[in-house]
Amino acid sequence: MIELTGVTKRFDGKKQVTALNMVNLRIDKGEMVSLVGPSGSGKSTLLNLIGGLDKPSTGEIALDGAVLSGLSDDALTKLRRDKIGFIFQFFNLLPTLSCLENVSLPLHLRGWKKAQIAERAHELLTLVGLGKRLEHLPEELSGGERQRVAIARALSVYPPILLADEPTGNLDSATGVEILGLIRDLHARLQTTVLIVTHDRSVAENCPRQIALKDGVVVQDRRV
Amino acid sequence: MILLRLISWQYVRKHLLRSLLTIAGIVLGVAVFVGMHTANQSVLTAFTNTVDRIAGATQLQITAGEAGFEEEILERVQGVPEVRVAVPVIEAVAMPETRAKGNLLILAVDMTGDRSLREYALEDGDDSFIEDPLVFLAQPDSIMITREFAAENGLKANDALTLRSMDGPKRFVVRGIMKSSGLTSAFGGNLAIMDVYAAQKVFGRGRRFDRIDLAVQEGLRPEEVGKRLEQLLGAGYQVESPSSRGKQFESLSSVYGMLANITSLFALFIGMFIIYNSFAIAVTQRRSEIGILRALGATRGQIQGLFLAESAVGGRWGRGWGY
Numbered sequence: 001m002i003e004l005t006g007v008t009k010r011f012d013g014k015k016q017v018t019a020l021n022m023v024n025l026r027i028d029k030g031e032m033v034s035l036v037g038p039s040g041s042g043k044s045t046l047l048n049l050i051g052g053l054d055k056p057s058t059g060e061i062a063l064d065g066a067v068l069s070g071l072s073d074d075a076l077t078k079l080r081r082d083k084i085g086f087i088f089q090f091f092n093l094l095p096t097l098s099c100l101e102n103v104s105l106p107l108h109l110r111g112w113k114k115a116q117i118a119e120r121a122h123e124l125l126t127l128v129g130l131g132k133r134l135e136h137l138p139e140e141l142s143g144g145e146r147q148r149v150a151i152a153r154a155l156s157v158y159p160p161i162l163l164a165d166e167p168t169g170n171l172d173s174a175t176g177v178e179i180l181g182l183i184r185d186l187h188a189r190l191q192t193t194v195l196i197v198t199h200d201r202s203v204a205e206n207c208p209r210q211i212a213l214k215d216g217v218v219v220q221d222r223r224v
Numbered sequence: 225m226i227l228l229r230l231i232s233w234q235y236v237r238k239h240l241l242r243s244l245l246t247i248a249g250i251v252l253g254v255a256v257f258v259g260m261h262t263a264n265q266s267v268l269t270a271f272t273n274t275v276d277r278i279a280g281a282t283q284l285q286i287t288a289g290e291a292g293f294e295e296e297i298l299e300r301v302q303g304v305p306e307v308r309v310a311v312p313v314i315e316a317v318a319m320p321e322t323r324a325k326g327n328l329l330i331l332a333v334d335m336t337g338d339r340s341l342r343e344y345a346l347e348d349g350d351d352s353f354i355e356d357p358l359v360f361l362a363q364p365d366s367i368m369i370t371r372e373f374a375a376e377n378g379l380k381a382n383d384a385l386t387l388r389s390m391d392g393p394k395r396f397v398v399r400g401i402m403k404s405s406g407l408t409s410a411f412g413g414n415l416a417i418m419d420v421y422a423a424q425k426v427f428g429r430g431r432r433f434d435r436i437d438l439a440v441q442e443g444l445r446p447e448e449v450g451k452r453l454e455q456l457l458g459a460g461y462q463v464e465s466p467s468s469r470g471k472q473f474e475s476l477s478s479v480y481g482m483l484a485n486i487t488s489l490f491a492l493f494i495g496m497f498i499i500y501n502s503f504a505i506a507v508t509q510r511r512s513e514i515g516i517l518r519a520l521g522a523t524r525g526q527i528q529g530l531f532l533a534e535s536a537v538g539g540r541w542g543r544g545w546g547y
Contacts (some may be wrong), residue, residue, distance in 0.1 A: 053519060074523050081521025092516045096234035106520040108226050153520070 002027040002050055002161065002193065007059035009045050009216075019045040021216040022059070027209075029160070032187050032194040034204040037213035043197040044165055046213070050195065051084050051163050052076045063161070081110060085154030085192075087183075089166035091146045093138040099125055099149045100134040106156040124152040128182060144175035151182060155190070162187075164196045168203055180206055227526070231517070232534045235510065243538070246502040250542025253495020258547055260488035264481045272467075274411055278331060279466035280342035282437040283446040286453065288461050292432040297457065301436055304456065306449045310438035311337045314423040318387035318394070322377040328369075328387060329411040332423030335361055341437055360399050364422035368400035372413030391428050503535065 004025040011017045020042045027033055035043045048054040049061055052068050061068045063083060068076060086092075093102045103121040112120075125131055128148040138146050147167060154162060164183065168176030180203055187194045196207060204210050205224070212220035236243040279285070286301065292314075301310045314332035333342070360366045367385060379385060385396045402417070424431065440449040450463040457463070507514075514527055 051519070074525070077518070077521060077523045080519070086519045092512070092519075094231070094234075094513065094516065096238060097230060101230055105230065105517075108230065109517070109521045109526065 001029050001062075001064060002195075003060075003062045004046075004050070005060045005062075007046075007049060007056045007061060009042070009049060009054070010057045019216050020049070020056070023216070023218055025211070025218065025221075027193060027195065029193055030191045031209055032184070032207050033196070033209045033211060034207035035195060035197045035211050035213065036199070036201075036204045037219075039199075041213040042216040043213055045216075047163050047165050047195065047197050050161075051086060052080045081106070082157065083159050083161055085156070085159040085162045087147070087150050087154045087162065087164035087167045089169040091138070091143075091150045091170070093146060093149055093153070095138050098135045098137055099130060099141070099152075102138070102149055103153045103156060106153060110157065120156065121152075124155055125149070127155075127186075128152045142175070143171050144178060147171060147175075147179050148182065151179070151186070155186065155192075158190055158192075160193060162192045162194045164194065166197055166199065168198070168200055176200065176203070227530050228533055228537070231513070231530060232537075235506070235513075239506070242502055242506070246499055247538050247542045247545070249495045249498030249502065250539055251546040252498075253492040254543050254546025256491030256495075257488040260484045260491075264484045268481075275466050278342075278411075278415075279437065281439055282341050282466055283439045284437075284450050284453070284463055285466055286436040286438070286457070286461055286463050287434070292429065292434045293461070295431050295433065297461075298433060298436055300456065301438065301453065304449075304453065306441055306444050306452060308439045308441045309337060309341065310436050311341060312420050312433040313435040313437055314420050314427065314429060315434050316389060316423065316427050318389040320377070321386040321388065321393070322379070326412070326414050328373070328414050328416050330367075330387070330416045330418060330423065332418050332420040332427075334420050341439060361419050361422075363397070363399070364419070364425055365394075365396050366399040366418060366422065367396040368402055368417040369398055370402050370413045370415055371404055373415070374398070374401050376413075389427060391426075394426050499535070499538075503531070507531065 002025070004023050007020055007023045007025075008018065009020040011019060019040075023042075023046065035046060037043050045054070049056055049068075050063075052071075055069065063079065066079060068079075071079065094105070097105070100118075100121050103124055104117045107117040107120060122131070122134065125134055128151055130145060130148055130152070133141065133145065138149065141149065147170075151167075154164075162183070167183065168179050171179060183194060183196070184206065186192060194207075196203060198204055207224075209223045210220070211218060286297070288297075295312070298310065298312050301307055311334045314330075316330045316332065317327045318330055320328045360368075369379065369385070374380065379398050379401075381398055381401060383398045385398055387394050387396060396416075396418070400417075418426075420433065423429065424433075440446050446465060450465075453463045454461065517527060518524075
């Protein structure tokens, strides 16, 4: 379960910007939620805060009861490693590594054994339909295939939470539908909590719960 | 280790020139530092060896500055009962007019008494054997050279050898070629022996010597005899062991050594700057890679460890090549 209480995030610069303002939110285990809103509404900021990539200025965020602000840097990293998978708009694959190596990387960071890593990476790439492209470099793949690799990497330890920042934003509409279908399928099969930031209305409408943000404030929270 | 292969090695391959520049910085720093240090040590060792080899069995040496001293001092020293043998020495450096480059150190000694302190093994054979040392002594242009110097300059017994000194060119005749031994290897083999009284005349020293080399009677301690001699000779005379002369040079050369070390540290600093700059650029360029790794669950320690391991590997390669 993800719980946000009075979360505010300000960015200090020449002029202080309030990206999120007193956000209260609760997302239950196994939910699939879309976060929508115009550019600058605070969607990605909210996702980064939930993922522990950034810290709120005020307020609390708790994942399965663990308050993120109370964790040390290493504990936060461990929590992120074990509980959260990230999918980014621009895939963020390491260009010099093959599909298999990209998917293996989080498992290496966890200190898994070589044989286990190979087995899991192979299994995940097969799951996303890339079982025959294991040794290909990202540059040898299409946009949709790269996003599939990124999804396989995000799922490497079958994390209970999957955070996706514009996962279809850099894909054509047909491939976007395909990727969304894959995420929905994985959500259904693995019971993962999925939070998708999107501009795309059709993506948002495919999620059972839609949260809309505007100027850092939750303006709509509806279940379909 | 796996991260080094997956992340660092791939980065090195992609940015080969920058990686080579970093390693070249380390190589440069280490090579200059080691080079200067080695050169410094070599100069000191060579000087100490030369002093030791020229000194032979000498236990004490008496000097009186650059001008040397009168012959009568030798008689006074030889009259001291604790002194077993005392021989006069003149040292001069001259430039030979030969094909090989480099100066020749001329050690002028009393040929009749000096063999108790130094060994000059002469080459056998008709060309180089001195049948009668008196013939050698009777002719002031007589000189003995080392086998190495003879070979280098194509000289043999009875050949003429012209040396340029401060008093102008002097013509000598090679009347002996010494076998390779401890003494002849001093000064890189560029060593010649002649009679001290002939040297007084040839090098315009009048009736003065540069130095007295001596050995004390058996069972006596050289330090104690040295003190006795200092009392006898009075102020202006230094009585010391050959090794302490080496130490004097060591202290004189410490300024040179310090400057060499500063130069090498400067080189090391330049190397460090190159490495720092290179790593700073690499870290900045790899921010997104670091961000991805952090998002995938890499701890700060793992990232720091990765960069430290990269620098350690680079440092090890650079050190190996630079050394």
